[in-house]
């Protein structure tokens with residue numbers, strides 16, 4: 070069991086990681102519960118598998134549950150879902166001092182977090198992440214959003230949760246492909262800033278994917294600690310420190326957009342392919358050694374994640390992918406900073422990248438096999 074603090078002045082909170090965290094809901098959530106009925110927003114699949122355990126823990130603490138189920142899939146991060154959810158939260162008479170519980174993956178966390186950011190100008194929320202991706206990344210740090218037809222996470226707010234309960238037992242029911250998708254964000258922490266963790270993953274990654282309890286807890290706790298450190302340094306992504314968490318995402322979000330934000334390419338899969346592209350582009354500029362770029366590619370492939378965009382069966386070219394990137398939130402005075410690498414464990418924000426050159430590079434990658 071691990072408890073990781075996210076240190077933010079006046080808005081700090083704890084992330085609890087372990088196999089029995091939901092069972093301890095009564096004691097962990099008590100400081101945040103003001104009414105005897107919990108308002109819970111849950112992913113349909115997560116609730117089917119883990120709703121009973123959550124309900125039992127709530128009932129033992131003397132709390133009833135008002136439940137709203139969100140259909141699985143990226144499509145739920147939409148205006149229509151947000152409207153339905155906020156209407157329902159208002160019907161439940163959620164007050165600003167109340168906490169809404171978000172149980173599910175990054176989709177439910179991002180949607181519910183955003184609803185809570187705007188409901189009555191801001192109410193509290195508690196994250197109960199049930200995917201590997203949500204446990205290591207999306208439940209921590211307060212980025213909340215829905216997608217727009219223009220691109221990923223373009224409508225949103227920074228709104229921190231008050232508590233994160235990452236119960237590793239919920240991952241027992243997670244499909245393999247979703248485990249691998251979450252693993253991409255785990256690998257990201259090694260690649261962007263922690264060579265020792267990258268090396269550990271080289272040796273233990275398969276154990277993490279196989280849900281070995283010890284390896285899984287170490288990987289989740291290490292990832293959360295890395296994210297907590299970066300978020301505490303640069304909560305609103307203004308100094309460049311937090312932008313490092315976007316490694317692989319400028320490319321990845323463009324790939325996701327091209328695939329129509331569908332299950333043809335999960336978020337983590339886009340990030341994995343995007344990290345390989347960031348590494349290869351860094352090598353092409355002479356910033357990163359070819360051997361490090363190959364190691365990253367092999368780590369991605371070894372985890373069963375996509376490394377070659379030529380194999381993604383996309384009918385596109387570099388110029389079209391770059392057009393998606395123009396909506397990236399990092400755009401600044403018409404230029405797009407890119408997360409590139411000097412070595413494994415040393416990412417940096419490059420502000421001199423020519424988008425025409427990126428388009429040419431992507432054309433090469435789309436043709437390579």
Ligand SMILES: NC(=O)c1ccc[n+]([C@@H]2O[C@H](COP(=O)([O-])OP(=O)(O)OC[C@H]3O[C@@H](n4cnc5c(N)ncnc54)[C@H](O)[C@@H]3O)[C@@H](O)[C@H]2O)c1
Nearest residue numbers: 114115141174175176199200202206207212239242243336
């Ligand atoms: N806010 C952030 O900082 C941040 C960080 C990373 C990713 N994200 C966002 O997170 C989203 C992706 O999140 P995700 O990968 O968790 O996807 P997701 O929320 O779509 O969940 C993946 C799938 O797993 C199912 N599921 C969830 N928990 C389960 C369980 N315990 N057992 C069985 N099935 C379960 C869901 O029904 C869904 O089908 C993307 O929209 C991405 O943009 C946000």
Ligand SMILES: O=C(O)C(=O)C[C@@H](O)[C@H](O)[C@H](O)COP(=O)(O)O
Nearest residue numbers: 206210212221222311314315318398
């Ligand atoms: O927390 C962050 O900061 C991240 O960038 C984490 C990413 O993994 C996540 O996908 C995030 O939602 C992307 O941020 P965005 O600002 O590019 O939408």
Ligand SMILES: [Zn+2]
Nearest residue numbers: 254318336340
């Ligand atoms: Zn991500």
